[in-house]
Amino acid sequence: MSAPFHQKTAERGNIIDGAGYAKSLRDRLAVHVTNLKEAHGQTPCLVVVIVGDDPASQVYVKSKGEMTQAIGMESRTVRLPDTTSEDELLKLIDDLNRDNVVNGILVQLPLPKHMSSLKVIDAINPDKDVDGFHVINAGKLAVGLDGIVPCTPLGSLMLLKDAALAHGDTLAGKNAVIVGRSNIVGKPMAQLLLNQDCTVTIAHSKTKDLAEVCRAADILVAAVGRPKFIAGDWVKDGAYVIDVGINRIELDGKGKLVGDVDFDGAKDRALAITPVPKGVGPMTIACLLNNTIKAFCLQNHFPVPEGV
Ligand SMILES: NC(=O)C1=CN([C@@H]2O[C@H](COP(=O)(O)OP(=O)(O)OC[C@H]3O[C@@H](n4cnc5c(N)ncnc54)[C@H](OP(=O)(O)O)[C@@H]3O)[C@@H](O)[C@H]2O)C=CC1
Numbered sequence: 001m002s003a004p005f006h007q008k009t010a011e012r013g014n015i016i017d018g019a020g021y022a023k024s025l026r027d028r029l030a031v032h033v034t035n036l037k038e039a040h041g042q043t044p045c046l047v048v049v050i051v052g053d054d055p056a057s058q059v060y061v062k063s064k065g066e067m068t069q070a071i072g073m074e075s076r077t078v079r080l081p082d083t084t085s086e087d088e089l090l091k092l093i094d095d096l097n098r099d100n101v102v103n104g105i106l107v108q109l110p111l112p113k114h115m116s117s118l119k120v121i122d123a124i125n126p127d128k129d130v131d132g133f134h135v136i137n138a139g140k141l142a143v144g145l146d147g148i149v150p151c152t153p154l155g156s157l158m159l160l161k162d163a164a165l166a167h168g169d170t171l172a173g174k175n176a177v178i179v180g181r182s183n184i185v186g187k188p189m190a191q192l193l194l195n196q197d198c199t200v201t202i203a204h205s206k207t208k209d210l211a212e213v214c215r216a217a218d219i220l221v222a223a224v225g226r227p228k229f230i231a232g233d234w235v236k237d238g239a240y241v242i243d244v245g246i247n248r249i250e251l252d253g254k255g256k257l258v259g260d261v262d263f264d265g266a267k268d269r270a271l272a273i274t275p276v277p278k279g280v281g282p283m284t285i286a287c288l289l290n291n292t293i294k295a296f297c298l299q300n301h302f303p304v305p306e307g308v
């Protein structure tokens with residue numbers, strides 16, 4: 001990322017425009033897709049598999065499909081009933097692994113209770129694992145090898161780097177606190193920030209004095225899954241705050257999306273803060289497209305475009 005996405009600091013204040021950054025990333029990716037088509041006559045193809053009919057999941061799947069097609073890539077969605085057996089899902093993944101037209105496979109999580117998500121993720125060919133959840137990709141990230149990086153942490157890092165750049169600042173040496181230690185968000189986020197030379201703390205449900213731990217953070221990443229869990233006065237003055245949480249709550253009889261951070265309490269303290277919605281969420285989808293293009297190039301032995 002050479003030029004900062006955010007140029008007009010004074011105009012935008014301290015609220016990070018994740019949706020705008022994601023749009024500019026998708027525009028860049030669309031150019032790569034066009035160039036790849038012209039050079040090789042092939043189009044990257046992503047398959048999203050969704051088991052069951054959780055309405056919230058259906059929304060993500062729909063917008064993933066639309067954005068994939070909007071940048072000129074192929075998108076397929078396989079919808080399976082929640083009565084599908086684990087063996088049937090494993091068989092489908094095996095077929096997709098063997099299908100040369102398919103470059104990326106995403107199995108929407110969480111899966112129904114009768115399935116082991118570890119086993120299902122393990123069955124995906126790591127080269128097609130555009131979520132970056134396979135143990136091979138997690139291992140590559142841990143030892144510093146080039147692999148596929150999970151979308152939400154990757155998108156969060158892009159926003160952080162851009163916010164730092166906009167302030168003439170760098171991430172190196174900063175105290176980073178990540179609240180949440182899941183394999184899909186918290187842990188890979190910690191690895192990425194460690195690779196940026198941050199001093200990293202991972203907090204979780206057994207952490208003592210969490211408020212004090214958070215108050216020491218120059219960079220605070222919330223990935224907890226509890227609405228407004230991080231109080232405004234847990235945020236250090238001048239901190240960078242990344243709110244990964246996507247929580248649906250009822251407010252005045254209407255459904256509303258809120259993050260894990262009490263945004264109104266935190267926004268006057270933070271140097272830069274992501275809102276929910278229009279913060280990290282759109283970046284997750286843009287990074288999924290990025291990872292699919294990368295997987296496509298690696299599988300076909302084409303050079304990976306710069307910045308992907
Ligand atoms: N924006 C996006 O694109 C995405 C957003 N999300 C959202 O991010 C959030 C986190 O997702 P995910 O990582 O999958 O969630 P998980 O439920 O897998 O992990 C939540 C983490 O939060 C920790 N935690 C729970 N309660 C507390 C507490 N009281 N104090 C401190 N830590 C606590 C848990 O600790 P312990 O390990 O000890 O149980 C766990 O490590 C959710 O809101 C999810 O919807 C997720 C993926 C993508």
Ligand SMILES: Nc1nc(=O)c2c([nH]1)NC[C@@H]1CN(c3ccc(C(=O)N[C@@H](CCC(=O)O)C(=O)O)cc3)C=[N+]21
Binds near residue numbers: 281
């Ligand atoms: N295998 C797998 N990979 C995932 O990456 C994955 C998953 N399973 N399961 C569910 C979570 C959640 N997730 C989101 C992605 C984008 C938005 C997003 O774009 N949100 C919009 C709002 C969308 C709305 O209004 O509903 C926003 O924050 O602005 C949200 C959530 C990916 N996940």
